[in-house]
Amino acid sequence: MTVPLTTRIAKHFAELRATGELGIVAYITAGDPTLHATCDYALALAEAGADVIELGVPFSDPLADGPTIQRASERALKSGTTLAGVLALVRQIRQSSQVPLVLFSYFNPILQMGLERFAAAAAEAGADGVLVTDLTPEESAEYRRILQAHHLDTIFLAAPTSTDERLVKIAACSSGFLYVISRTGVTGAKDALPDDLPALLRRARSFTQLPIAVGFGISLPGHVSVLGGLADAAVVGSALVSEIEKAASPEAAATALRARVRALKEAARRGLSRREATP
C-alpha cells in the first residue's frame, strides 16, 4: 500500500526520521473528564512537543484496556461523550494546531455511526488517521476502502503473538505508521519493558518501511531512551491518563501533561545523542 506523503502523519514521521529523534505519541481519552478539558489537554501536549496525539473514543466495554483507561472511559461516558462529540473536538483542536491527530476507538461506535458517515466527518474535522483496537486486517476490507477514499491513515496493531506472515499482512493494511504492542496484555503503565521487545521490533522492522510506534506499558523517560534506533516513536497513554485522573484541577492536569511530555522528549533527545556517541 502506498503511503501518501501528504498526510500530516507521514510528513511528521519523515521529519523525525531526518533528525533521527524518537517521536512521542501521546494518548488521552476524549471527554475525560469533559471534551472542553480534552481540547486544552491536547493543545498542551502539542505545545510540549508531542509528535502525534491519539484521542481515545470512550466505549462501554473496553476489553483491551487496563484499569486506568477503563476508568477514563467511564468518566468520559458519564460526561456524555459521543463519537460525534469527539469529532467536534477534533475540529476544535485543528483550529489551533496542526499536530497529527489519530482517533483510537473500538469498532462498534464507528459501525453504528456508519463507516461512510464516520470517515467523511472525521476527514472533514481534520483527523489524520484511525486505529480500531478490535479490528484486524481480516475483517477490515470495507473499512479500509472507505477510510482510504477519505485520505485517512489506517493504523493497525501488531502484537508479540503475530507471526511473520501476519506482520506482512498488517503492515500492508497500515498507513501512517505501524503500532507495535510491546507485550501480551492490556493497556497500562509498567515498570520495565519486556526483554523480548527489541527482537519484536527488529522483526517488525524487517517487514516494513512504515514508521513504527511502540506502545502498551511505556511511561518513563528511561523506557523512551532505550527505544531509540529500535522504533520511530513511543506511545504513552495510561501514564498521561493517570495525571489527568489525579490532578486537582484542569489547569494542574495540563501542567502535569506538559511536564510529562517534556521529560519524555528530553529522554528521546538524550537517547539520540547517546546513539550518536556510540555508533
Next chain:
Amino acid sequence: MTRPSGSVPIPSRCTILVQPMSTQLTIPATTPGRFGPYGGRYVPETLMVPLFELERVYELAKADPAFQARLQDLLKNFAGRPTPLQFAARLTAKLGGPRIYLKREDLLHTGAHKINNAIGQGLLAVKMGKPRIIAETGAGQHGVASATVAAHLGLQCTVYMGTEDMARQALNVARMRMLGAEVIGVESGSRTLKDAINEAMRDWVTNVRTSHYLLGSVLGAHPYPTMVRDFQAVIGREARAQILEAEKRLPTHLYACVGGGSNSIGLFYEFLKDADVKLVGIEAGGRGNGLGEHAARLAAHQGFTGARPGVLQGTYTYVLQNEDGQIAATHSISAGLDYPAVGPEHAWLADQHRAEYAAVSDQAALEAAQLLSRTEGIIPALESAHAIAGLIERLPQFKPSDLVILNLSGRGDKDMDTYTRLLGKLT
C-alpha cells in the same frame, strides 16, 4: 413474526433514536465463521494467532478418533449422557395443549448442559498443552462446569463472575471454590456476565501463551460460536432419536431459553434441516420493554427496544445498545440470560425466519418454575423456566396434535435463594 431487517427501523417506544441499518456490514455468507453477515472475529491482534491455533486444533480433534473416544467416554461416564427425554404427563394434562417432552439436561453432572462444552474445550486445552483455563460465568453453571472439568483433567482454573451474580448465585461460587477454582469478582460495568467476559478476555490477552479461554456460550470470535454449538449439538442428536423412538414422529416444536444461546442451538441444530419443526427461542423480558429493563435482543416485534446489529466481544450480532453504539445495561431475574448480545447463529436464524424468538417476563418465569416443580417434581433453573413460560404464553397457538420438546437446560438448586425470596409473592 416480523423482524427488523434492511431498511426497516426497529419500532421504538422510548426516546432512543434508532439509526438506519446502513451500518450493516456487507459480508458474503460463505466466509468461515460467518452466519450470513453475523459472526466473524473482532478481537485485538494479540488474540488472532491463538484463535487460528484453536481453530486448527479443533478441526484436527474433530477427525481424531482418540480425541473423540475420550470425549464420548467423559460425556457418558463422567457427565452422565445420554440424558433422558421425559414425557411430562402432568404438565401436559395441566396445560391442556401439546404433548410435552422434557430433554433432561438438568440431570447432567454439575446440573446443566454447560458440562458438554466444558468437557470438549477442556480436552482441547490439554491437546494444546495449555495448563490453565479461564472462564466467565453468569449463573455460575458454566463456571462450575469449567471448574469441574479442570479438576478432572488436572488443569488450573480461574473464573470471572460479576459481583451482582456472585450474590444471587452464591451456591455456585461455593461449588467452584470447593473444586479448587479461583473465583474473581468483577466490579466493573453492570457486574454481570458481560463484564465477566470483558475481564476474562483481559486475562486471556495477558496470559494467552499459557491459558485457554473456555468460553461458555455460542458467543465471541470464530471459532467459538461454531465450536461451542458442535459440542452442544449432542442435545439435539439424542433428542431427535429419542422422540422418534417414543412417538414415531418428529416434534412440531422445540422450545429453549436463549441467553448467549448454547442450549438452544444445541437442541435446534440437528433439526435445522427438518423444515416442519418450529424452533422457538425464549429470551429474558425482564421487567419492561425499555432499554435497560430486559435482555431481549430478538424480540423487537414484542416492543422490546434497543437491539441493532453491532460488534461486542468479538462477534457481529444483535446487540442491545444506545444510538452511539455504547452497550446497554440489561436486566433479568436470571443471571444466565442477562446479557446484551446473542449468539451470531441465532441472529441469522432470526433474520431467515428459520427460528422465532420471543421474550417472557421475570414474573412469568417465576410462575413457570413453580408450576413445573408442582406438576412434574422438577425444580428448574430460572433460565429454563423462561422456556416453560414461553410455551405457556403460546398455548392458544397450539393444536392438540402438536408435539413439543422443551430443553430443560439446568436444575434450580442455584436459584433457591431467589425462589424462596419471591415465591411468597406468587399467587
